[in-house]
Amino acid sequence: MTKVAIIGAGPCGLSMLRSFEQAEKKGEKIPEIVCFDKQGDWGGLWNYSWRTGSDQYGDPIPNSMYRYLWSNGPKECLEFADYSFDEHFGKPIPSFPPREVLYDYILGRVKKGNLKDKIRFNTSVTNVSYDGNSFVVTYRDKKNDKISKNVFDYVIVSTGHFSVPFVPEYPGMKAFPGRIMHSHDFRDAEEFRGKNVVVLGSSYSAEDVALQCHKYGAKSVTIGYRHNPMGFKWPDGMKEVFHLDRLEGNKAIFKDGHVQETDAVILCTGYLHHFPFLSENLKLKTGNRLYPPMLYKGVVWQNNHKLIYLGMQDQFHTFNMFDCQAWFARDVVMGKIKVPDNSEVEKDINKWVSMEEKLENPNQMIDFQTEYTKELHSLSDYPKIDFELIRKTFKEWEHHKVENIMTYRNKSFASPVTGSVGPKHHTDWETAMDDSLKTFLNQSKK
Numbered sequence: 001m002t003k004v005a006i007i008g009a010g011p012c013g014l015s016m017l018r019s020f021e022q023a024e025k026k027g028e029k030i031p032e033i034v035c036f037d038k039q040g041d042w043g044g045l046w047n048y049s050w051r052t053g054s055d056q057y058g059d060p061i062p063n064s065m066y067r068y069l070w071s072n073g074p075k076e077c078l079e080f081a082d083y084s085f086d087e088h089f090g091k092p093i094p095s096f097p098p099r100e101v102l103y104d105y106i107l108g109r110v111k112k113g114n115l116k117d118k119i120r121f122n123t124s125v126t127n128v129s130y131d132g133n134s135f136v137v138t139y140r141d142k143k144n145d146k147i148s149k150n151v152f153d154y155v156i157v158s159t160g161h162f163s164v165p166f167v168p169e170y171p172g173m174k175a176f177p178g179r180i181m182h183s184h185d186f187r188d189a190e191e192f193r194g195k196n197v198v199v200l201g202s203s204y205s206a207e208d209v210a211l212q213c214h215k216y217g218a219k220s221v222t223i224g225y226r227h228n229p230m231g232f233k234w235p236d237g238m239k240e241v242f243h244l245d246r247l248e249g250n251k252a253i254f255k256d257g258h259v260q261e262t263d264a265v266i267l268c269t270g271y272l273h274h275f276p277f278l279s280e281n282l283k284l285k286t287g288n289r290l291y292p293p294m295l296y297k298g299v300v301w302q303n304n305h306k307l308i309y310l311g312m313q314d315q316f317h318t319f320n321m322f323d324c325q326a327w328f329a330r331d332v333v334m335g336k337i338k339v340p341d342n343s344e345v346e347k348d349i350n351k352w353v354s355m356e357e358k359l360e361n362p363n364q365m366i367d368f369q370t371e372y373t374k375e376l377h378s379l380s381d382y383p384k385i386d387f388e389l390i391r392k393t394f395k396e397w398e399h400h401k402v403e404n405i406m407t408y409r410n411k412s413f414a415s416p417v418t419g420s421v422g423p424k425h426h427t428d429w430e431t432a433m434d435d436s437l438k439t440f441l442n443q444s445k446k
């Protein structure tokens, strides 16, 4: 029997498990599957942890989540085709849920089966090598401090790529008297109440961490961009300036001459694709981009078609794209989809990479990833979902952000699965301090 190792039980690993479960329900004979996760529970990044640094077994904490995180894109754009929000919550819910609500949704469909039995928790994969015929996977059972090895025919890498922080150094950091941290270790904006905060970066973490600090009472928030500013209309108390030059004592000195006294510097400088457990010839090497190289259809490793990566793209689309990838990968593993010969594979990868390199603005990027996801969708029996509506929703969302970065999360969109429109939330995001599932779902609360 074919043996498959899935590394990671975050949204991508769970999509993979779900895809096999659906095939089994249709009467197909599925491979033997073992999923490993180094955390104590499933959900990947969504399994929020208060811990930073190391876990209780001395492993680095993979989690980059924080309290008060709300979805930064409309939930309708990430909805599962085979499990709608309406089905999970029994009613339409607003379009921008907080973390606990999304976590509940992600787990909803996998809790229904017995997929948890296939996962070995608190188990880190420490080495994967290919012997020309199969993969040898070495893993550490952290609780019992026991190292074991098993042989597999396929390996699916679903370890995410927003867990290992990229941490640059700027002159003056060594002598800075305040706090310096990466967004990976940011857990709670309350910590910065009344403080002057400098945030470095110009992408989603910089935007959201800066807004969080402002929302929870920071005295000032100064965002330093390196290449392009985000350019939103920031509220009073927030500003965006050009690139940090150095720190001098507690002063942040920017390249445009701007000087800001600061208590904390939060590096929202992105993450590394980091696979220390893979042997060199299996390792994906890429930055955070929409079409990483060497991956056929964005998933199958060009040099070894039995190695599959899920979710390695920069992400507009998330959960339903992961599903389309998983359904495609499942059919490759089960022999229903034949990977073509090397020259076809290379041609296909080059086509997507060269299209990606020409993208100039968010609208084109949304189109690119929508086309990619639609193509994958057409290759498997993943259920119907309205990608044209998702494309339109993403573009409206971008527009809402430009219009007003403080209010875009108060908007509502239609589901690409059921068509129902998310009701307006009872409290505007800016004043909604309680992000619990209970309060969010209580739609009568004023």
Ligand SMILES: Cc1cc2nc3c(=O)[nH]c(=O)nc-3n(C[C@H](O)[C@H](O)[C@H](O)COP(=O)(O)OP(=O)(O)OC[C@H]3O[C@@H](n4cnc5c(N)ncnc54)[C@H](O)[C@@H]3O)c2cc1C
Pocket (backbone or CB within 6 Å): 007, 008, 009, 010, 011, 012, 013, 036, 037, 038, 039, 043, 044, 045, 046, 062, 064, 065, 066, 069, 070, 071, 072, 073, 078, 123, 124, 125, 126, 158, 159, 160, 161, 162, 163, 277, 310, 311, 315, 317, 318, 319
């Ligand atoms: C702060 C933050 C906020 C985000 N917010 C949103 C949002 O609002 N909406 C959205 O759609 N997306 C959001 N994302 C994007 C996020 O990438 C996806 O939602 C999703 O979590 C990706 O799933 P994944 O399975 O690829 O990776 P992860 O969620 O990172 O899961 C990977 C899993 O692999 C395990 N693992 C890693 N290495 C090993 C190993 N060697 N052995 C065993 N197990 C291992 C980890 O423990 C983890 O459980 C956010 C990302 C970040 C960082």
Ligand SMILES: NC(=O)c1ccc[n+]([C@@H]2O[C@H](COP(=O)([O-])OP(=O)(O)OC[C@H]3O[C@@H](n4cnc5c(N)ncnc54)[C@H](OP(=O)(O)O)[C@@H]3O)[C@@H](O)[C@H]2O)c1
Pocket (backbone or CB within 6 Å): 069, 070, 071, 072, 073, 162, 168, 183, 200, 201, 202, 203, 204, 205, 206, 208, 209, 225, 226, 227, 228, 268, 269, 270, 271, 288, 315
């Ligand atoms: N739900 C939410 O609200 C939420 C919140 C946070 C994050 N997220 C998700 O988390 C994921 C990761 O986002 P991310 O913003 O952490 O990573 P990212 O999108 O990869 O962006 C990395 C940023 O770091 C900057 N940078 C890199 N090196 C730098 C340096 N030396 N000095 C200054 N800036 C530097 C880059 O700037 P350049 O452009 O100049 O290279 C870029 O702006 C995304 O999928 C996002 O959606 C979601």
